[in-house]
Amino acid sequence: MATQVIVLNGGSSSGKTGVARCLKAILPQPWIHFGIDDLLEALPPSLMGQGSGIEFGAQGEVEVGEGFRQIESAWLTGLAAMARAGARVIIDDVFLSGGESQERLRPHLEGLDVLWVGVRCDPEIVVGREIARGDRMIGMAALQAEVVHAGVTYDVEVDTSHTESLECARAIAKHVV
Amino acid sequence: MATQVIVLNGGSSSGKTGVARCLKAILPQPWIHFGIDDLLEALPPSLMGQGSGIEFGAQGEVEVGEGFRQIESAWLTGLAAMARAGARVIIDDVFLSGGESQERLRPHLEGLDVLWVGVRCDPEIVVGREIARGDRMIGMAALQAEVVHAGVTYDVEVDTSHTESLECARAIAKHVV
Amino acid sequence: MATQVIVLNGGSSSGKTGVARCLKAILPQPWIHFGIDDLLEALPPSLMGQGSGIEFGAQGEVEVGEGFRQIESAWLTGLAAMARAGARVIIDDVFLSGGESQERLRPHLEGLDVLWVGVRCDPEIVVGREIARGDRMIGMAALQAEVVHAGVTYDVEVDTSHTESLECARAIAKHVV
């Protein structure tokens, strides 16, 4: 059965988006790409910040409330529906709770052919990339680098520490059927 | 029955996104907002440009191919699924074919309580706003200003020519139940 | 003598940048445009935040330290030097201290033919535009709307409350010689 969804999981600044763009460029079929950052853009002000929404602390920590969880769940249902309707979908996500996040995502993708991909990057390296990007809260990359992979099961893993995004995308593409 | 989807239709630079942001800020319930620009961002390079994708001409004209249509259809299916899963969804769109575009969108939203909103702006005014924005192809706003409304049926219409986005949002909000 | 510098002063979200883009589009000679936001982009992290740099409070208030002032002064010296070297320069600025800020800027522009322009917007209107933009700290526009004009002397004033950016630019262009 043909791959319908590619899930890229990795911490902030690990290079997921670059890998996703390369995947879109090299895969023979058209794939569309959505990420958790797109959901953040779509949120109303009432769900950004303290309370039931998503909150970003000064040291890069992320707190997620019930209101955010509900909307995130509906959003994932929608991405899965796109895939069921025939679009090939790359989802880039940050599994803040590692394996638990994966288990929360799994039922949404029920019946779809999913390729689970871990995008790793050495904590020491990712910290420098966060500085070089200049648009992220400093501290988030280091906090997330390893915890997002704890207890997660993958079909493929890539490591952007010493491998370019395009090379990582080529390694992933071999598993896309 | 409570409104589940708000569709904002208007030409380029008519002010849809500003109205959508104000709606998210003033509506008592959390709403999320996606637009056709988000789909463009998500596309692979193979669907940008000539052929089966979406192509932007030098005078602001837009050509849409079969490959783009298929993915757009799956995307709309996904947005509708988000609404059915309980998220309140604002969709901002440009009905390039007016009423025909609306008829193409309608079946995707089957069974949902939809508020159809026209966002108008005088062609002479929208041309100046396109210049002031500085990030759009000059010509698109004028080409789209009226044609996108031809044959479309609305529940509410607002006109940003002489009314601020926030005021337009307040007028729309009265129809959200 | 031909106008060499256009200074646009106005509070956050008053529409300075849109007016500047329209000026560049309609003036017969080529003008380049720099704003205080460009300086903020250029700053090192050590000058963003508490201490000697520039700090943005949660209610939209702005605090400016000695380190920022020194770099801002050198930056203005540089913009004036561009104008003396023959470039026509539009500077968009926020006179946080009103007339005092103007007096601080004046010696930098010594000997240049400067057009001083006030860009006003009603406080009630600017608050809505800040929400519609979605990328500014809510509160800044209201705080700055009037105070930035206190004690400032202008050659022209425009008001974006009920006049489009392009119309404002046309009114300013009449004073550019």
Place this chain on the structure above:
Amino acid sequence: MATQVIVLNGGSSSGKTGVARCLKAILPQPWIHFGIDDLLEALPPSLMGQGSGIEFGAQGEVEVGEGFRQIESAWLTGLAAMARAGARVIIDDVFLSGGESQERLRPHLEGLDVLWVGVRCDPEIVVGREIARGDRMIGMAALQAEVVHAGVTYDVEVDTSHTESLECARAIAKHVV
């Protein structure tokens, strides 16, 4: 004498901006950073495209006319004036004509203590990074990768092919006095 200007020269997508951001983060004194992209942002529409302005071809080639050259020269004069006024300035540039571009820049920086830095990246690698960025015209990186360094004299050279931006910045920082 203390370093007053750091010139980073490298082709599109070679990593200059990331290196500049890391330099700002690690250097003990405050440095400000401007690049040729900032000048492009500042230009009027009349200097973008064919004629006397700057034009970007479909294969990534760049053509520069007399009108652009004049404004670029005034801009460089201004950046040098910022440095003379006490700001430490990082300039990131693309020497389209290699050594000839350097000779054109040199008189602007007369009397200033300048550190000339080459930022290299293997052509095969830079092509992949251009795809991963997703916001650059494909082809420009490959065209510029080597030609921009031809005939240029440097104080330090870094290569981002296998060295992170932060490491490159550390190597450069050792030469900043």
